[in-house]
Amino acid sequence: MDQTNNQAVTPRKSKWKKRLLFSFLIIILLFVGFVLICGMHYSDGARTGVVIKASHKGFLFKTYEGELNLGGISEGDGTLMPTKIWKFSIPRGDTAVYNQIVRSQGKHVRLYYDEVLKVFFWQGETPYMVNKVEIVNHF
Numbered sequence: 001m002d003q004t005n006n007q008a009v010t011p012r013k014s015k016w017k018k019r020l021l022f023s024f025l026i027i028i029l030l031f032v033g034f035v036l037i038c039g040m041h042y043s044d045g046a047r048t049g050v051v052i053k054a055s056h057k058g059f060l061f062k063t064y065e066g067e068l069n070l071g072g073i074s075e076g077d078g079t080l081m082p083t084k085i086w087k088f089s090i091p092r093g094d095t096a097v098y099n100q101i102v103r104s105q106g107k108h109v110r111l112y113y114d115e116v117l118k119v120f121f122w123q124g125e126t127p128y129m130v131n132k133v134e135i136v137n138h139f
């Protein structure tokens with residue numbers, strides 16, 4: 001009787017372990033997929049304007065954030081369209097770019113960026129990650 005009883009218990013334990021392993025693998029695959037999608041670069045480019053804000057903010061995860069004034073558009077008759085503000089983030093740990101942006105506040109700059117599909121909360125607030133700063137001579 002003991003042998004029959006042990007054989008009946010073994011398949012139940014085996015099914016339980018298989019379900020747990022399968023669930024664990026599904027969770028791992030979903031997490032890896034999420035990380036890959038969040039790190040994918042959607043586009044890259046450059047924007048020119050005047051840096052009006054650079055900050056290092058956050059409670060638990062400090063991120064570098066900034067704003068670039070792209071300027072207004074003159075209609076030719078003396079009217080000016082409202083200015084456009086572009087918000088951007090700087091990749092975590094890239095203090096050299098952040099320091100260069102802080103030093104260039106009030107000057108015309110060209111910011112080169114990569115746009116990602118999704119952003120983790122510890123990466124920044126915007127999908128635009130600035131990776132290079134260039135001061136532009138404005139005439």
